[in-house]
Amino acid sequence: MALVTFDNVSKFFGEVVAVKDFSLEIYDREFIVLLGPSGCGKSTALRIVAGLELPTKGNILIKDQVVNDVEPKRRDVAMVFQNYALYPHMSVYDNIAFGLRMRGLHRREIDRMVKEAGQNLGLGDLLRRKPGELSGGQRQRVALGRAIVRRPVVYLMDEPLSNLDAKLRVQTRAELVKMHRLLQTTFIYVTHDQVEAMTMGDRIAILEQGVLQQVGPPQEVYDRPGNIFVAGFIGSPAMNMFPARLQTRNGDVFADSEVGSFRLNPQQAQGATNASDGEVMVGVRPEHLYVGGDEGSGAVSATIGAMVDLVEYLGNEAHVTFSRTDATLVARLDARVKLKPAEIVPLTVLVENLHLFDRASGRRLA
Amino acid sequence: MESGDAATAALPAPVPLTRRYPWLGGLSHFGGGMLFLWPSLVLFGGFVFYPLLKSVYLGFFVSDPFGHGQEFVGFDQYREVLTSPDFRKSLGVTVLFALYTVPTGMVLGLVFALLANQRLRGALFFRTVFSSTIAASVAVAAVMWLMLLNPSAGFVNWILGQFDMPRVNWLTDPQWRETWDSGPALMAVSLTTIWLNIGFTTLVLLAALQNIPQDLYESARVDGASPWSLLRHITLPMLSPALLFVVVVSTIIAFQSFGQIHILTRGGPLDATNVIVYSIYTDAFINFEYGAAAVRAVALFLLVLALTLVQFRFLARRVFYR
Numbered sequence: 018m019a020l021v022t023f024d025n026v027s028k029f030f031g032e033v034v035a036v037k038d039f040s041l042e043i044y045d046r047e048f049i050v051l052l053g054p055s056g057c058g059k060s061t062a063l064r065i066v067a068g069l070e071l072p073t074k075g076n077i078l079i080k081d082q083v084v085n086d087v088e089p090k091r092r093d094v095a096m097v098f099q100n101y102a103l104y105p106h107m108s109v110y111d112n113i114a115f116g117l118r119m120r121g122l123h124r125r126e127i128d129r130m131v132k133e134a135g136q137n138l139g140l141g142d143l144l145r146r147k148p149g150e151l152s153g154g155q156r157q158r159v160a161l162g163r164a165i166v167r168r169p170v171v172y173l174m175d176e177p178l179s180n181l182d183a184k185l186r187v188q189t190r191a192e193l194v195k196m197h198r199l200l201q202t203t204f205i206y207v208t209h210d211q212v213e214a215m216t217m218g219d220r221i222a223i224l225e226q227g228v229l230q231q232v233g234p235p236q237e238v239y240d241r242p243g244n245i246f247v248a249g250f251i252g253s254p255a256m257n258m259f260p261a262r263l264q265t266r267n268g269d270v271f272a273d274s275e276v277g278s279f280r281l282n283p284q285q286a287q288g289a290t291n292a293s294d295g296e297v298m299v300g301v302r303p304e305h306l307y308v309g310g311d312e313g314s315g316a317v318s319a320t321i322g323a324m325v326d327l328v329e330y331l332g333n334e335a336h337v338t339f340s341r342t343d344a345t346l347v348a349r350l351d352a353r354v355k356l357k358p359a360e361i362v363p364l365t366v367l368v369e370n371l372h373l374f375d376r377a378s379g380r381r382l383a
Numbered sequence: 384m385e386s387g388d389a390a391t392a393a394l395p396a397p398v399p400l401t402r403r404y405p406w407l408g409g410l411s412h413f414g415g416g417m418l419f420l421w422p423s424l425v426l427f428g429g430f431v432f433y434p435l436l437k438s439v440y441l442g443f444f445v446s447d448p449f450g451h452g453q454e455f456v457g458f459d460q461y462r463e464v465l466t467s468p469d470f471r472k473s474l475g476v477t478v479l480f481a482l483y484t485v486p487t488g489m490v491l492g493l494v495f496a497l498l499a500n501q502r503l504r505g506a507l508f509f510r511t512v513f514s515s516t517i518a519a520s521v522a523v524a525a526v527m528w529l530m531l532l533n534p535s536a537g538f539v540n541w542i543l544g545q546f547d548m549p550r551v552n553w554l555t556d557p558q559w560r561e562t563w564d565s566g567p568a569l570m571a572v573s574l575t576t577i578w579l580n581i582g583f584t585t586l587v588l589l590a591a592l593q594n595i596p597q598d599l600y601e602s603a604r605v606d607g608a609s610p611w612s613l614l615r616h617i618t619l620p621m622l623s624p625a626l627l628f629v630v631v632v633s634t635i636i637a638f639q640s641f642g643q644i645h646i647l648t649r650g651g652p653l654d655a656t657n658v659i660v661y662s663i664y665t666d667a668f669i670n671f672e673y674g675a676a677a678v679r680a681v682a683l684f685l686l687v688l689a690l691t692l693v694q695f696r697f698l699a700r701r702v703f704y705r
Binding site: 067068069088089090094095096098100102104105106107115116119120163167 | 596603605607609612616617621623
């Protein structure tokens with residue numbers, strides 16, 4: 018059953034389009050991540066669920082009820098803000114208790130729940146402090162505690178980790194996943210960080226300029242990006258892309274490009290028939306490029322000569338930038354591969370690892 | 384984070400002042416501090432500390448008409464003036480005046496600021512209107528209200544007339560009725576004072592309101608707060624430093640009001656608006672009793688000082704400073 022449904026939701030701020038024709042069903046107990054670059058409308062979408070923004074068009078449903086006109090407090094949602102929005106004049110205890118008090122719970126009940134939440138989040142000793150006396154990580158915990166204690170039907174999180182340092186972010190990421198498993202509740206999580214999205218989400222919804230680009234489990238989005246934008250956005254280093262022209266020779270379909278000529282396998286050739294004017298973009302992930310020939314692998318592959326431009330050693334791996342005529346290719350290689358700039362080496366790609374996109378529409382062909 | 388660190392790293396190391404201005408090297412730490420303080424010390428010394436000490440000193444003397452201490456009487460004059468019935472009366476009037484003006488002005492200012500802070504079309508217009516009285520001088524305001532309160536041609540009595548209510552001699556009637564201790568004159572003066580100060584109060588509170596982060600309201604709304612709860616649990620606590628400031632400053636302003644009283648009532652009728660400041664003026668510049676005026680001035684100073692300390696002591700505990 019869909020717990021939260023965006024039904025063709027659009028949101029305009031004057032002339033500016035924040036969200037456009039956004040439709041998405043979010044299931045009960047799901048951890049869904051809204052991912053996109055800044056300004057893509059993901060936060061606006063989240064605020065529409067919270068009731069902090071009204072959709073200009075379309076409907077927002079919670080538990081199959083249209084809630085467009087329902088006040089935030091009657092939606093039974095809890096939200097964690099990017100800068101936490103803790104009440105600076107209240108103690109940690111009062112911050113966590115605030116939502117419960119507003120709901121008119123009994124004082125003893127509130128006390129029990131606040132102390133329990135404080136205990137679970139390791140805030141036990143800090144309950145009397147004011148937010149100003151806490152570290153960034155502790156404040157973040159208070160913000161989480163304030164949301165958790167409410168037991169809402171859905172948790173909304175607006176980049177809750179972006180103000181933490183790198184180490185704490187990784188740690189909290191894991192804790193949030195555990196928390197989701199423990200609470201068995203729906204999480205809608207907004208981030209611009211693809212690592213967060215890949216590691217935490219059951220599904221990822223990728224937005225760009227207010228338009229939903231693709232929804233799916235992280236691996237699927239990574240392996241089969243639905244369009245050029247998603248292909249370029251997900252993955253680091255980014256997918257290599259170059260324009261190519263489809264040509265048929267001796268019954269085989271080739272993608273001819275500056276980088277090389279690739280003979281497509283039957284499946285790809287089938288998908289390529291949908292290309293408009295035979296103009297395509299070919300994409301290949303950095304980890305799918307190998308140095309050396311393709312002898313004996315048995316798979317259909319293509320080998321090209323390329324010149325080493327730049328080698329970045331990261332300890333466990335090396336990111337190597339190659340140039341070939343006007344094109345640039347980045348490969349993710351084993352750190353033990355020793356390459357020198359200006360060296361010319363054979364570079365191999367398995368054809369089955371190529372992604373094909375329509376150049377005009379950006380859509381995936383194969 | 385990274386960009387912040389980079390920015391810090393890019394800053395040049397601070398140059399010690401002594402390298403830029405070598406002659407500063409001979410100054411001690413204290414001397415350096417005094418160098419920065421002397422302009423305000425000279426101003427405060429000349430216009431605040433010296434007159435204050437001179438007033439205390441003058442209170443010990445019966446003065447001649449030119450303000451020179453003539454005969455040393457010690458504390459006798461202090462005792463005499465401060466226990467006199469007319470001082471007690473003017474103290475009462477002053478306290479009543481403050482009670483009329485401070486709470487009313489603050490509540491009105493808060494209401495205006497809350498209204499002007501709404502994101503509505505034309506809010507900017509009302510922000511200007513509500514804070515415009517800050518630009519009116521006391522004299523102009525007093526003359527304006529003199530017209531409005533005129534018993535026969537004034538707008539206020541005209542309004543009363545429209546509702547078949549009796550006309551009021553706002554500025555000359557010593558008593559409302561037999562039973563009331565204070566007449567309409569004090570109210571009229573208070574009204575003028577509230578009008579005068581409302582711009583300041585509104586402006587200060589409006590500025591403080593706009594400093595409250597919006598996401599606190601959003602968070603509280605998601606947490607289930609009603610508009611009333613938002614006001615009580617977010618707005619008022621976050622406004623508390625500004626509210627304390629407004630209370631202290633408007634109390635001091637109330638205790639020091641002079642211009643509007645001078646123009647509207649001259650302390651009358653029957654001393655109904657003879658606040659301490661006005662009695663100081665009468666004593667010094669009408670009766671030429673500088674010694675007695677100095678005593679009242681010292682008393683007023685101590686009164687305001689004590690009141691301010693009390694306000695800080697009791698109200699500051701409820702104030703939250705970010």
